[in-house]
Amino acid sequence: MAAKVSVSPTSLLNQIVVPGDVVLDLSNMNNQTIKLGSGLLQDNDAISAMRAGKLSYSKPNKYWLESSHKRYIPRPDDHVLGIVVDSRADNFWVDIKGPQLALLPVLAFEGGTRRNIPKFEVGTLLYLRVVKTNIGMNPELSCTEASGKAALFGPLRDGFMFETSTGLSRMLLNSPTRPVIEALGKKLSFEIAVGLNGRVWVNATAPRIVIIVANAIMNSESLSGTQQRIMVEKLLAIISD
Amino acid sequence: MAAKPGAATPTYSPKIVGRSRLPIFKDSDLDWSRPDGRGFHQCRPALLQTGAVSSASGSAYAEFGNTKVIVSVFGPRESKKAMVYSDVGRLNCNVSYTNFASPTLGQGTDHKEYSSMLHKALEGVIMMETFPKTTVDVFALVLESGGSDLSVLISCASLALADAGIMMYDLITAVSVSCIGKSLMIDPVTEEEGCEDGSFMMTCMPSRYEITQLTITGEWTTPNINEAMQLCLDASSKLGEIMRDCLKQSASASDE
Numbered sequence: 001m002a003a004k005v006s007v008s009p010t011s012l013l014n015q016i017v018v019p020g021d022v023v024l025d026l027s028n029m030n031n032q033t034i035k036l037g038s039g040l041l042q043d044n045d046a047i048s049a050m051r052a053g054k055l056s057y058s059k060p061n062k063y064w065l066e067s068s069h070k071r072y073i074p075r076p077d078d079h080v081l082g083i084v085v086d087s088r089a090d091n092f093w094v095d096i097k098g099p100q101l102a103l104l105p106v107l108a109f110e111g112g113t114r115r116n117i118p119k120f121e122v123g124t125l126l127y128l129r130v131v132k133t134n135i136g137m138n139p140e141l142s143c144t145e146a147s148g149k150a151a152l153f154g155p156l157r158d159g160f161m162f163e164t165s166t167g168l169s170r171m172l173l174n175s176p177t178r179p180v181i182e183a184l185g186k187k188l189s190f191e192i193a194v195g196l197n198g199r200v201w202v203n204a205t206a207p208r209i210v211i212i213v214a215n216a217i218m219n220s221e222s223l224s225g226t227q228q229r230i231m232v233e234k235l236l237a238i239i240s241d
Numbered sequence: 242m243a244a245k246p247g248a249a250t251p252t253y254s255p256k257i258v259g260r261s262r263l264p265i266f267k268d269s270d271l272d273w274s275r276p277d278g279r280g281f282h283q284c285r286p287a288l289l290q291t292g293a294v295s296s297a298s299g300s301a302y303a304e305f306g307n308t309k310v311i312v313s314v315f316g317p318r319e320s321k322k323a324m325v326y327s328d329v330g331r332l333n334c335n336v337s338y339t340n341f342a343s344p345t346l347g348q349g350t351d352h353k354e355y356s357s358m359l360h361k362a363l364e365g366v367i368m369m370e371t372f373p374k375t376t377v378d379v380f381a382l383v384l385e386s387g388g389s390d391l392s393v394l395i396s397c398a399s400l401a402l403a404d405a406g407i408m409m410y411d412l413i414t415a416v417s418v419s420c421i422g423k424s425l426m427i428d429p430v431t432e433e434e435g436c437e438d439g440s441f442m443m444t445c446m447p448s449r450y451e452i453t454q455l456t457i458t459g460e461w462t463t464p465n466i467n468e469a470m471q472l473c474l475d476a477s478s479k480l481g482e483i484m485r486d487c488l489k490q491s492a493s494a495s496d497e
Contacts, residue, residue: 016489019403020411020448039408041368048448050368050408052492067492069406070298099317099375136328136373 013057017049017065024063037064038073068167068221072097072197074139078130079173081161081195082141084120092120094128097163097197100138104128108142110150125156125201127193156193159203160210166198168221180220183232184213212239276432284416284428284476289397289487291404299405303397306430307387312397313380314405317372330372334360334379336394342386343431355381355391358456362395362415362444365453368408377407388430392417395444395454396480403488411446412484413453414477418442418469420461427472441466443473447481 012023023040024047036042039051040063049055053067072080074096082094085101092104104126106117120126132140143153172178172194177185181192190204190213200217204210212235220228279285285306294300297313317330336355359381367377379401381394395415402409419429419437426433434440439459445452457466 016492018412018485018488018492019409020446021485022448041410048410050410051406052403052488054492067406099372100319 012055015055016052017055018052019049021049022046023049023055034061034063037062039065039067066167066170068165068170070165070198072166074098074102074130074133074197076130076133078196079194080128080130080141080197081156081193081199081201082126082128082197084122084124084126086122087120094126094141096128096130096139096141096195097199098139102128102130102139102141104141104143108140108144109154110144110148120155125161127153127156127195127201129153152193156201156203159191159201160214161199161201162214162218164198164200164218165221166196168217169194169196169198169200171221172200172217178220178228179225180216180223180228180232183229184216187232187236188213208239212236276430279428281424281426282472284480285430287480287483289400289484291400291487291491297401297405299401299403299407301397301400301404303393303400305387305389305393305428307385308390308393309384309387310390310393310397311382311384312394312401313382314377314398314401314407315380316377316405317375317407318378319375328373329369330367330374331376332360332364332367332369332379333376334363334381334398336381336383338383338386342383355394358391358454359394359398362413362454363398363402366399366409366411366413366446367402368410371408377402377405386431388432388434389417389428391415392428392442392444396484400484400487404491411448411451412481412488413444413446414480414484415442415444415454416473416476416480418472420459420465420469425465425469425472427476439465441469441473443470443477445474445477447478 017023025045026047027045036047039049039053041048041050049065051065051067053065055063056066057063080096082096082102084092085095086093091106093101094104096102106112109118126143128141128143130139131142143150145151172181173196188209190202190209193201202210202213204213216232216235219231223231288304290302292300293302293311294313297315299314300312302311334356336352336359338352359379363379379398381398383390392415395413399413403412416427417429418441419426419433420439421433421437429437437459439461441461442456443452444454
C-alpha cells in the first residue's frame with residue numbers, strides 16, 4: 001500500500017494526478033535543480049501532488065499542476081475581474097472570488113492623485129491586475145500596468161459578466177487562441193475580457209450575440225477543439241435562420 | 242384549523258405492523274449470515290461522484306449500499322466571526338441528518354459527535370497553513386443512514402475537499418469493522434451495528450501509509466484488534482483506488 005514512486009520524471013507528465021501521488025523521485029535525479037509550481041510539495045526525496053490536476057512541465061526544469069476549480073487563489077500579476085463591494089476613504093474593497101476581499105487603493109489608477117479620486121459605486125465591474133499577495137494579508141490590486149499606464153484596465157461598462165472555472169479562464173487566455181473564441185470571432189463582432197479568477201465579460205452590439213458568445217464559452221469547457229468548432233457552427237446556423 | 246383551547250391537540254402516528262422476521266444472527270457462529278448476504282470480510286459496493294452541488298467550491302456524493310451521503314465544501318473564505326489573527330486556516334465541520342435518513346420519523350438533527358470526529362479525521366490531512374486567516378467549511382448531510390455512516394462521511398468529505406482544490410497531503414479513506422461474538426465484520430450495516438459487541442473505525446492516508454484517526458469502542462482482544470487493523474488497511478487501499486479513479490475522471494473531464 002506504499003506510494004508508487006515513478007522511476008523517470010517523464011512517466012507522469014501530462015497525466016492526471018491526485019493528492020498523495022508521488023510524481024517525481026529525486027533520488028534518481030542527480031545534480032539537477034528543479035522548480036516546483038503550485039500543487040506540488042517536496043517530501044524528502046519525493047515530490048508529491050497536493051491536489052488533483054494535470055502534471056505539467058516546461059523546459060528546462062519547471063513542474064506544476066494544472067487544475068480547474070471554482071475558487072481562485074490570487075497570484076501577483078494575474079489579470080482579474082473584480083466587483084466593488086465597499087468604498088472607503090483610501091481604498092475600495094473588491095471581490096475577486098478569492099479567499100479574502102482585495103484592496104484597490106484609490107491612487108492605483110493612471111495619474112492617480114488625491115485631487116482626482118475615482119468614484120465607483122458598489123457593484124461596479126473592474127478589470128484589474130493583482131499586485132501583492134502576501135500571506136496573511138488581503139491581496140492588493142491596481143488599475144495600471146507595472147509601468148503606470150492604464151492600458152486595458154479600468155471599469156467595464158455595459159455587457160454581461162458570467163462565471164466559469166479557473167481552468168477554463170486560463171485556457172481562454174492561453175496562446176494559441178481557444179477554438180471557440182476563434183470560430184466565434186470569424187463570424188461575430190464582440191468584446192471580451194477574461195479574468196484568471198474565472199470571470200468573463202462579454203459585450204456586443206446586440207444582446208443575442210452576447211448570449212450566444214456566453215453560452216458557447218460556458219459549454220466549451222469539456223469539449224475538444226473540433227467539437228467546439230462544430231458547436232459554434234450549430235449556434236450560428238440557428239441565429240442565421 | 243387551530244384546536245379549541247380545551248381540546249387535546251390531534252396527533253397521528255404511523256401504524257406499526259407486526260412482522261415476523263428471522264433473527265439476523267443465529268446461535269452458532271458457523272451459521273451466521275449477514276442481512277445483505279455479504280461475506281464477513283466483504284465491503285458494500287461503493288458509488289462515488291464529485292461535483293454534486295453546483296454552488297459549492299467542491300462537493301461529493303457517496304453511496305455505500307444503503308448509506309447515502311452528500312458533502313459540500315465552501316471556501317477558503319473569510320471568517321464571518323471577528324476572530325483573532327491566525328497564520329493557519331480554520332476547518333469547520335458540520336454533520337447533519339435529513340428527517341428521512343432513518344426509519345424513526347423526525348430525527349433530522351445536527352450530529353455534534355460526528356462533526357467533531359469528522360474534524361479530527363480531516364485536520365491531519367489538510368495543509369492548514371496554505372489558507373491563513375480564512376475558514377474552510379465542510380457540510381455533510383446524511384441522506385439515508387444504512388450503517389457505517391461516519392466512515393462513509395469521512396471518505397466522501399476527503400473527496401469533496403480534493404474536488405474543491407484544498408491542498409491535502411493525501412486522500413483519506415475510512416473503514417469500520419464490527420465485532421460480534423468471535424466474528425469481525427467489515428463495513429457493518431445498521432442491523433449489525435445494533436447488536437455489535439465492539440466497533441473499530443480507522444481513517445488513514447493510503448499513499449503515505451499513515452493513520453489520521455482510530456476509534457475503538459466496546460470489547461476487543463489484542464488479536465482481534467490486529468486483525469481488524471489489517472482488514473481496514475487492506476480495504477482502505479482498495480477504497481483509495483476507487484476514490485483516485487473518481488477524481489481522475491472528474492479532473493480529465495474538465496481538462497479536455
